[in-house]
Amino acid sequence: MSELRDLYQQLILDHGRKPRNFRVIENAQREADGHNPLCGDRIHMFVTMDGETIADVSFQGQGCAISTASASLLTQMVKGMTVAQTKELFGHFRELVTKPVEPHESLEKLAVFSGVREFPMRVKCATLSWHTLLAALKGEDKVATTE
Amino acid sequence: MSQATGFSVDAIRNDFPFFARSSGTEPPLAYLDNAATAQKPQCVLDAVLDLYRDATSNVHRGVHRLSAEATRRYENARDIVQRYIHAHDRCEIVFTRGTTESVNLVAQSYVRPLLGAGDEILITQMEHHSNFVPWQMVAEQTGAVVRVAPVTPQGELDLDAWRALLTERTKFVSVVHTSNAIGTINPVAEIVRLAHERGVAVLVDGAQAMPHQRVDVQALGADFFAFSGHKVFGPTGIGVLYGKQELLDDMPPYQGGGDMIKLVSLTNTVWNDLPYKFEAGTPNIAGAVGLGAALEWMKTIDLDGAALHERALHDDATARLRQWDDVRLIGTAAHKAAVVAFVMDGVHPHDIGTILDQARVAIRTGHHCAQPLLESFGVHATARASFALYNTHEEVAALAAGMAQVRELFGA
Structure with a gap:
């Protein structure tokens, strides 16, 4: 049960149930779809930019607690960041959920996902929103997938 | 129920090395994903x-x-x-x-x-x-x-x-x-x-x-x-x-x-x-x-006896899941095989699958390659326990115990 409690921490359960920035941005400058073919989860992300900086970011879709909470916390974290900073943060996040490392200090609240590393089948749930956001920032039309 | 026929779950399980393995050093694994694939008997x-x-x-x-x-x-x-x-x-x-x-x-x-x-x-x-x-x-x-x-x-x-x-x-x-x-x-x-x-x-x-x-x-x-x-x-x-x-x-x-x-x-x-x-x-x-x-x-199997046994497992699992009002069974046909698909309010099937796996219960979660069917039920994914003739009521109980853990973790 303890590994499960590490995975499903209160912050994750809270954001899984009541995701923040779960809304449509009308006239978003950048959008992308994400799809996890393993479980059928789908996500759509909206971004507005102010130069190189993410001015607003939101998402819609349906998924498990891990993927929903990840998308929710992600949107809170990257608002106000540049594209380069966002990419760097994703590097730290991916390391956090796949390797036994101490959370990088820039991850802040995202450190709550450290329990994911004990569940390799769930890494894709935690990273789907990140892949989708990066696809949106690149301005790619194609659907981002976790495959 | 199975004693009334020539069917014996114990005899069946003896034919499968999988069950010998899981009764050894590892805690037993309740394999309830038989609609995906079945375990193999030694003769195969x-x-x-x-x-x-x-x-x-x-x-x-x-x-x-x-x-x-x-x-x-x-x-x-x-x-x-x-x-x-x-x-x-x-x-x-x-x-x-x-x-x-x-x-x-x-x-x-x-x-x-x-x-x-x-x-x-x-x-x-x-x-x-x-x-x-x-x-x-x-x-x-x-x-x-x-x-x-x-x-x-x-x-x-x-x-x-x-x-x-x-x-x-x-x-x-x-x-x-x-x-x-x-x-x-x-x-x-x-x-x-x-x-x-x-x-x-x-x-x-x-x-x-x-x-x-x-x-x-x-x-x-x-x-x-x-x-x-x-x-x-x-x-x-x-x-x-x-x-x-x-x-x-x-x-x-x-x-x-x-x-x-x-x-x-x-x-x-x-x-x-x-x-x-x-x-x-x-x-x-x-x-x-x-x-x-x-x-x-x-x-060599008494399949009529096996069918009665599988029916009993299905009814047992159905009754145990029905004790919770926020669990909804998907597919309740009068004539059905021992497949029990369900969803739970506020908990995605994928999370159910992970928690049950930690409880050593293997089920399938997702769309089961049947997206048009799930659409008709208004769901994107389900959790599915599917039974075979070698499953036991202890394994059904493990499923129910795992679901109790899901509820505890998610505060249902």
């Missing part, structure tokens, strides 16, 4: 190993004794399949990679030449994607249309809608015998009768029926019957297409290659006889032999 493992150890050789090729032995075992497996499903002739048994390849073979070799623009193929909304996509592909190729008969809120085929959709435009019917996602057993004999009244041929997807009941393709009247070895306790990568000889005879080959020809010249090629016309290339020899061993094993 032995048959595959013996084939590779004692008779590795190609079939239908060499004059040497090893090739003769491999051919004998491979063709013996065909005889076993023929007798098991009561086919009229051994040439009606085509070995394929599985149900999916069997359906694609029929779609391309039998149905495609029949179709013109506006013609219709009739299927149900509870088909596995393997009985959807090949028809969508052949419709795309010919301008034909795939008609999909709806299911009721209980997950049964709407027979009135089915009759209305079966028209003079219908050129082929393909229907699942037993639903992988919700367990519904369709009235396939009636479906075959209705189609034959209109002179329309029928394929029955028997993948999920084979592990649970005896099948007699002649009594069923199906023109084609497809199944996979691995769901009926045999190896992966081997399956069967049964087809009536008069239909198979007139069909062009599905794939070209070795073993499917009698004579090849620069200008002319003569197809081989049935069933070899449809078995291009070196076949899955060990897979066929393993499937033969699996069906020989099935013949």
Whole structure:
């Protein structure tokens, strides 16, 4: 049960149930779809930019607690960041959920996902929103997938 | 319940090394994902190993004794399949990679030449994607249309809608015998009768029926019957297409290659006889032999007793899940196999799957390759426990205990 409690921490359960920035941005400058073919989860992300900086970011879709909470916390974290900073943060996040490392200090609240590393089948749930956001920032039309 | 018959779960479990392993040093694992694939009895493992150890050789090729032995075992497996499903002739048994390849073979070799623009193929909304996509592909190729008969809120085929959709435009019917996602057993004999009244041929997807009941393709009247070895306790990568000889005879080959020809010249090629016309290339020899061993094993089982046991497991699991108001069962047909699909308010099936796995209960979560069916229930994914004849009530209890943990973690 303890590994499960590490995975499903209160912050994750809270954001899984009541995701923040779960809304449509009308006239978003950048959008992308994400799809996890393993479980059928789908996500759509909206971004507005102010130069190189993410001015607003939101998402819609349906998924498990891990993927929903990840998308929710992600949107809170990257608002106000540049594209380069966002990419760097994703590097730290991916390391956090796949390797036994101490959370990088820039991850802040995202450190709550450290329990994911004990569940390799769930890494894709935690990273789907990140892949989708990066696809949106690149301005790619194609659907981002976790495959 | 099982004591009243010749069926004994303990005796069955003794045949499967999987259960010996999980009763050893590791805590037991409740394997409730049998609709995805089944565990293998020792006799199947032995048959595959013996084939590779004692008779590795190609079939239908060499004059040497090893090739003769491999051919004998491979063709013996065909005889076993023929007798098991009561086919009229051994040439009606085509070995394929599985149900999916069997359906694609029929779609391309039998149905495609029949179709013109506006013609219709009739299927149900509870088909596995393997009985959807090949028809969508052949419709795309010919301008034909795939008609999909709806299911009721209980997950049964709407027979009135089915009759209305079966028209003079219908050129082929393909229907699942037993639903992988919700367990519904369709009235396939009636479906075959209705189609034959209109002179329309029928394929029955028997993948999920084979592990649970005896099948007699002649009594069923199906023109084609497809199944996979691995769901009926045999190896992966081997399956069967049964087809009536008069239909198979007139069909062009599905794939070209070795073993499917009698004579090849620069200008002319003569197809081989049935069933070899449809078995291009070196076949899955060990897979066929393993499937033969699996069906020989099935013949020793009191399947009526097994069906009663599986029904009791289904009813037990259903009752335990129904104690919670926020758990909703998906698919409650009157006539169904031991498949229990469900969703829980506020908890995604994927999270249920992870928590149950930690509780050492293996279930399937997701769309089960049946997205159109789940759509009709208004869900994107379900959690699914699917039982086989070797499962126990202790394993049902483990499922319920795992669900109690889900509720605890998610504060339900």
